[in-house]
Amino acid sequence: MAIPREHDLEIEQDPGFLRRSWRVQRAGWIGMGAMLVLALAGLLGSGPLSRRDVTIPGFLRVEYQRFARYDAPQTLTVRLEPAATNAAYVRVWLDRRYLDGSKVETISPPPVRVEDAGDRLVYVFALARPGTPATVVFALQARQIGSMSGRVGLDGEQAFAPFSQFVYP
């Protein structure tokens, strides 16, 4: 096989290929730069674009991460409004399917009781000052890759707060 050459140096030369590969390389740099910007913005995990919340008007607001990563810590924050905390206990539920795909690391404050209610788990929290806003933080780890959706609600109320996440591998 004759190696195409342009001088007495016996070397494989292909200026067209070099130009093409440099063009691909430049496109690659642009692509990697764009990935970095997206990662900073939060499209690949935590960051401003990833912060979302959903409310049940008058009762609670759920703050969650739109983009999460497999096996990485993330938080689900439930902010309860006074209308939801007028008794000594507040009963917050999370849907079972969502919890099956995640690992609950810690809950703060810790619930006094967790009840099984079929397709949901009810977390019962004791309140020191009923009638004032309260916050519950679930520290979670996603145990599955892809889109996940979950629901948060108050036991006894019809309305719930649906949310969905995308979990990167």
Added chain:
Amino acid sequence: MESVIRAAAIYGILLVVFRLTGNRSLGQVTTFDFILLLIISEAIQNGMVGNDYSVTNAFVLVLTLLALDSGLSLVKSRLPMVERWLEGLPVVIVEHGRPRLDRMRAAQVDVSDVLAAARKLHGLERLGQIKYAVLERSGDISIVPEPGGEPSSDLSGPTPAAPRPDSR
């Protein structure tokens, strides 16, 4: 199953990223490049190993990486086109003392890199003493010295006296 996928994913990502950032990125190993390499391996490690610190996992990972590597070299030897895209081609960056600045810019090499290689490999002092400088696929520069020292005047055109000629 998961370890094989993890190792394959990491292998693929590294292959693409290092190819895209160009041959030069780690071809010339300075102290800092060496540290960078260590940090990169550290960063990669967790993604590949995950939470499984067992010997079996380590064994499967190593097996996967080696299998991919030898599989890829088999493909490369069968299909030259794949080899080209994965490893690039050598680039002639100096011909008869004249630097090919367009190529050097694209490949991110400058005249001082060529001169450094010329000093190190052949003890050459000037660009004019270089017949060919080739940026090899491995990322380092190989030098063929001009047999008679300085090139004859009809070949060289204007002798590059300045260390960084900006004419082509």
